[in-house]
Amino acid sequence: MTYFGLIANNLLEGTKVTLTVFALTWVFSIPLGLLLAMLKNTNLKLIGRLLDFYTWIIRGTPLLLQLFFVVYGLPILFGEFFLMPEILGAVITFIINYTAYFIEIFRGGMNAIAKNQYEAASVLSLSKSQTFIYVVLPQTIKKTLPSIANETITLIKDTALVSAVAISDLMRNTKDTVARDFRVEAYFLAAIIYLVLTYAIVYLFKKNEKKKAFYR
């Protein structure tokens, strides 16, 4: 077996962990971001302030610091209750972090919807929830698709940070392989795997964008 064959297994095991962190973060932070963006756009001032504070903290500090804080800091501060498997801590941190970015993306998308769309809905007697479901949501998704694609690609690459809290993801396994064998092929293989993943995301989003390109 070639050297690539020998290390591939180890790296693919790591890829599974990478994809787990990625998928869980994506699946939870997008609906959460959408929900909180809706709340932020209501007239509830207190909620708006709290969300402002939340996005300010999260977007203003490094994800790596947040990761250390949740995985290592919380148990020290609040005791064993917060001692959890690293992977769980990492996924929670990623969801909290990415939700903050998605809130801003969705809020921008909602604010970009023309006033006449809301007025037309009102004249047609659509209720607030019907206006959201049939008018605001589909237009927001269409408008935010490119930003969501960018954020998704960043997410794939950001997952490499979990290697810093002893999680055996693609990055961690690559680093260990290089350290063990003192050969750099693993770096190249890891790069190829990351490229395949990001390319797949770009491809899927492009396809979806084309499907939604029927209106401007």
Next chain:
Amino acid sequence: MTILSVEKLTKKFKETLAVKDVSFDVLSGEIVSIIGPSGSGKSTLLRLISNLEKKDFGTIRLFDVEVTSSSAAIKRDLYKKVQFIFQDFGLFDHLSVKDNLLLAPLKVFKQDKKTVLTEMAYWLNEFNLSDKVDSYPSELSGGQKQRVAILRALLTNPKLILFDEPTSALDRESVNDLTNIIMKLKNSGMTILIVTHDMSFAKAVSQRLLFMENSSIIFNEYIDNINDQMERLNKYLG
């Protein structure tokens, strides 16, 4: 029967008086045009009537019910019978013509789908839009968009239709189409209130003209009387 009755309606935007002490009635089956220069407050007046703006003073009665003092549920029911055709048409950009037309009848008015589809097909044909049913608004001309907007309003079975500057985004041919459509609606007994600065269009379609200047209505007269007076004036001037 009085469909719409407006009394001493007033609206301020900060310090600017947009609509001042406006009173008038629209009777069932009437076509009334409000004309006047831009900035005279006529579009604001129409938006007040359609509940897109909140009034400061005065009363609006729809179908003999005072609107503002009514409960939210009654208000909602009243406005289900009033449609507004926007100057920029207000079609939903992400929906096809068909979905634009069906959204309110099916989701809000809970009409029977088969009946709506039949009615839709009839009007699409009437409005020369049958081949556009799967198009999106961005693929339509101004006149086509407007006809879709009118049709979307008609499918909710309104008793009163408000038009905001309907000719401003149209070429001459589309204005003629619009005139024909409004005459068709008139023949079916529809009550229509139009805001426009296009005098020849207003004269062609309406029975009565209201002239608005500096936020007030300064003139309210039936077209026939206006024509009589013009004739007399012309005779007098030789």
